[in-house]
Amino acid sequence: MKSGLLAVLPLLAIPAFASESAASSAVTVSWREKPPYYYTEDGVEKGFMLAYGKEVFAAAGIDARFVREPQKRIWTNFELRKPNYCSLSWYRLPEREAIAQFSIPVYTDPPHTILVAPGSAAKVQAHTSLASLMADPELILGVVDGVSYGVELDERIAKAGNQTMRRTVTTTSMMQMLAANRFHYMFADRNDWGHMRAHFKELASVIQYDVPDLPQGLKRYILCSRSMPASTMERLNQAIRALPKPATPYK
Structure with missing residues (x-):
């Protein structure tokens, strides 16, 4: 990572780039526990997006303090x-635009995938489209409450003909409930799923299933407070333009 950063630093040489007043006090950059994007393991901070975020702020010449915080506190x-x-x-969601500023995109997710309970393969795979699957009143869709699956999937979930089981739990816990046949299926970030199935043996029985009309993956952004100076946001954007985008660990 460091060698890549050094290679692009000359591209960011702008007069007074690191001396603006916005850089005089440290910016707090929060992240929530979401492996493999950002997480702790044996007390060590890890994650491909956490490493990338640190590169971006360093390349922008912004003194930053990275802290882990719960999503609700953020x-x-x-x-x-x-x-x-x-x-x-x-x-990027409409309700978030009212309370935060957005950088240019830093990453594009792969499309979500469908995870199926071990005992529900036939019921779920009888549907060859998302529209058909979500119209089935006999199926129970598991949803992690308080999490966005993106505008399109959020709207589809709100209007689904399925029964919906919402739980305020971690994504890992929701997958474990699926493995225990507590409901029929759920949507999952492919990166989340790739990481979880490699780390939790009890998820080995969960079935991954895809249909052709799943929405395209969404873009991710760095968010900053509305009071953040425009000059600081532009420095972030310049760093994002210059640095290579992070590689997708799971597809």
């Missing part, structure tokens, strides 16, 4: 207009 901080505050890396 959004409360944006709602309260906490100064010198940013967060990695989120979908």
